[in-house]
Amino acid sequence: MQKAIFTLMERCVACKSCEIACAVAHSKSGKVATAQFEEPLPRSRVRITSAGAYSFASRCVHCEEAACIAACPTGAMHREGRTGVVAVDEDLCIGCWMCVVTCPFGAVTADPGTAKALKCDLCAARGAAGLGPACVDACPTGAMVYATPDELAGMRRFATAMASVGVVDGVEESVALWRNLKGGRSI
Amino acid sequence: MSDLVIVGNGPAAVAAIERFRSLDSRSRVTLVSKEEVPFYSPCPLAEYVEGSVARERLFLRPASFYDDHGVEFLAGATAVGLDRGALVISRAGAVRSIAWHKLLVATGAVAARPPIEGLEGTAGVFALKTLSDAEGIIALSQRARRAVVIGSGFIGLEAAQALRRLGLDVTLIEALDQVLPQMLDVDLAEIVRSRLEANGVKVLCSALVRAIESEHGAVRAVRLDTGVIAADLVVIATGVRPDLRWLAGSGIATDQGILVDASMATSVPGVWAAGDVAQAPAWDGRHRLIPTWPNAVSMGSIAGVSMAGGDTRHGGTDIVNVVRVFGMAVASFGERGNGESHDFAGAGARRRVLIRDGRISNGQFIGDISGSGALLEMMRKGVDVSRLGDKIARPGVGPAWSMPRPPKPGRHAA
Numbered sequence: 001m002q003k004a005i006f007t008l009m010e011r012c013v014a015c016k017s018c019e020i021a022c023a024v025a026h027s028k029s030g031k032v033a034t035a036q037f038e039e040p041l042p043r044s045r046v047r048i049t050s051a052g053a054y055s056f057a058s059r060c061v062h063c064e065e066a067a068c069i070a071a072c073p074t075g076a077m078h079r080e081g082r083t084g085v086v087a088v089d090e091d092l093c094i095g096c097w098m099c100v101v102t103c104p105f106g107a108v109t110a111d112p113g114t115a116k117a118l119k120c121d122l123c124a125a126r127g128a129a130g131l132g133p134a135c136v137d138a139c140p141t142g143a144m145v146y147a148t149p150d151e152l153a154g155m156r157r158f159a160t161a162m163a164s165v166g167v168v169d170g171v172e173e174s175v176a177l178w179r180n181l182k183g184g185r186s187i
Numbered sequence: 188m189s190d191l192v193i194v195g196n197g198p199a200a201v202a203a204i205e206r207f208r209s210l211d212s213r214s215r216v217t218l219v220s221k222e223e224v225p226f227y228s229p230c231p232l233a234e235y236v237e238g239s240v241a242r243e244r245l246f247l248r249p250a251s252f253y254d255d256h257g258v259e260f261l262a263g264a265t266a267v268g269l270d271r272g273a274l275v276i277s278r279a280g281a282v283r284s285i286a287w288h289k290l291l292v293a294t295g296a297v298a299a300r301p302p303i304e305g306l307e308g309t310a311g312v313f314a315l316k317t318l319s320d321a322e323g324i325i326a327l328s329q330r331a332r333r334a335v336v337i338g339s340g341f342i343g344l345e346a347a348q349a350l351r352r353l354g355l356d357v358t359l360i361e362a363l364d365q366v367l368p369q370m371l372d373v374d375l376a377e378i379v380r381s382r383l384e385a386n387g388v389k390v391l392c393s394a395l396v397r398a399i400e401s402e403h404g405a406v407r408a409v410r411l412d413t414g415v416i417a418a419d420l421v422v423i424a425t426g427v428r429p430d431l432r433w434l435a436g437s438g439i440a441t442d443q444g445i446l447v448d449a450s451m452a453t454s455v456p457g458v459w460a461a462g463d464v465a466q467a468p469a470w471d472g473r474h475r476l477i478p479t480w481p482n483a484v485s486m487g488s489i490a491g492v493s494m495a496g497g498d499t500r501h502g503g504t505d506i507v508n509v510v511r512v513f514g515m516a517v518a519s520f521g522e523r524g525n526g527e528s529h530d531f532a533g534a535g536a537r538r539r540v541l542i543r544d545g546r547i548s549n550g551q552f553i554g555d556i557s558g559s560g561a562l563l564e565m566m567r568k569g570v571d572v573s574r575l576g577d578k579i580a581r582p583g584v585g586p587a588w589s590m591p592r593p594p595k596p597g598r599h600a601a
Contacts, residue, residue, distance in 0.1 A: 047583065049583060049585075049587055050583075050587070051587030052587075056587070058587070067481070067560070070202075070481055070484040070485055070488070071480065071481035071484070073198075073228045073229075073230030073231065073480045074228060074230070074231055074240075074244065074247070075228075075247040092244065094231050094234055094239070094240060095511065096230060096231070096509065096511070097509045097511070097516050097518065097556060098230075098480065098481060098509060099560075100509070100516075100518070100556055100557065100559065100560060101507050101508075101509045101518045101520065101556060101559045101560050101563065102481055102505075102507060102560050102563070103560035103561070104560055104561060104563070104564035105560070105561060105564075106557065106558035106559075106560055106561035106562075106585045108560070109557045110516055110556060110557065115514070
């Protein structure tokens with residue numbers, strides 16, 4: 001099963017660390033200190049988005065029936081055979097923005113610097129080096145998880161089990177309970 | 188006898204072949220193509236004219252595509268008649284009939300020819316719909332100096348832009364009182380008009396073309412109500428429509444296009460239709476003719492499944508379009524002029540979202556088109572956005588609101 005990025009919305013504090021990490025990971029220099037001076041300016045492919053009282057990092061979910069691939073009239077938007085990642089071939093992209101207007105998640109944007117379609121590539125370059133997506137690594141609150149659906153379900157079940165055993169509710173109390181367990185104290 | 192005959196060779200036909208072959212590897216498939224060339228994408232033709240996209244880039248499938256998919260490819264063959272069991276084609280002057288068991292009509296649309304005196308038979312007058320149109324324009328643009336583009340929809344705008352970039356004097360003529368009349372409200376269209384004029388395109392709105400004047404068979408000028416414009420190249424961009432004449436007597440129900448249901452089946456058993464020729468149920472359930480690339484691909488895929496015996500339904504076609512005007516993105520979806528307007532104005536950006544009965548009915552975006560797809564999805568789903576007010580038009584609003592929601596209590600209750 002392919003890994004995907006999942007969002008634990010209740011943990012996101014909209015700090016935008018993911019946005020910066022994404023832009024830096026897709027920069028030429030790969031360093032935050034110099035990436036900000038690059039031309040064209042490297043852009044983030046994730047965007048912190050509000051959802052009522054919550055926020056989350058909105059980005060491409062690599063749809064199985066991807067509207068952007070069907071909409072692309074140049075063959076630039078395609079699915080990588082090995083990974084299943086939906087990706088843009090920048091050489092083929094003419095910047096017609098059909099993908100931008102058909103993506104139901106608003107996850108493909110028009111890069112003003114390159115005039116090419118811009119979207120999450122699940123950090124293909126980092127993946128080749130055995131690393132996960134930069135946004136997930138950068139998240140300081142653990143709001144983003146890079147896992148298979150089964151792994152995520154296991155983690156969520158554990159958290160729910162903790163909460164139910166301790167008759168606790170919410171992240172903070174779960175964490176407190178977790179600390180108690182680690183400290184060897186009875187509950 | 189062929190198990191499946193496909194008439195047409197555009198994106199709907201190719202999507203249908205690919206989906207059909209993923210489910211059925213045994214049926215004999217024949218494809219009848221009016222044009223001599225293999226499948227190509229018509230969308231970047233303006234870019235091809237201006238030289239930013241190379242010719243080979245238009246061909247999105249390898250040369251072996253038809254062989255790889257077990258399709259007999261009949262190029263240069265025009266369908267001229269259809270009855271139960273036989274398709275009549277004309278190829279290289281010879282007429283013959285092909286027996287079929289299943290048939291897909293994916294003949295697309297042709298450029299509309301407005302009733303203008305002197306239009307027919309005059310050299311130097313083109314549409315911008317096919318590869319041969321584009322090649323004709325390219326050849327003439329080497330020596331032409333003055334071009335007139337008739338019609339200011341997105342193809343007209345793309346043509347005007349490409350010709351301007353080739354260094355021609357370009358005049359854009361629109362019969363209505365604004366450019367992009369299908370996509371934009373009149374005040375937003377003014378921004379587009381300014382952009383065109385700032386880049387050297389002369390724009391004449393509310394102008395009616397009376398005649399194309401020629402000399403020795405070649406175009407010399409375009410005569411309007413109000414005067415005469417010298418021109419040695421004319422592009423007609425007044426829309427497209429399906430050519431249904433060859434279907435007379437076939438019994439297939441038509442309106443503006445071929446009427447199909449959500450599985451792309453026509454009124455005649457064994458005949459499906461997809462792409463620009465098909466009038467399918469749109470997002471609002473009404474049968475509409477919406478000739479765009481994404482609709483053609485999605486309709487073709489559905490037809491491919493249906494013809495292989497699968498059961499699948501199209502979720503509804505969309506009115507959605509996007510055009511670039513000298514680097515400025517312009518997008519719209521839905522139908523304008525019906526609802527309460529919510530506007531956003533930012534640096535180099537104007538966004539307008541129309542709300543009717545709490546739901547999005549139309550979006551118009553200039554400069555910043557980000558998230559327009561999420562708003563389109565909200566329109567399709569009928570998400571109630573009334574509590575967002577003017578915020579709805581801001582960039583960044585959308586994704587969370589367009590996500591799947593649990594069904595309303597009671598709707599699915601026993």
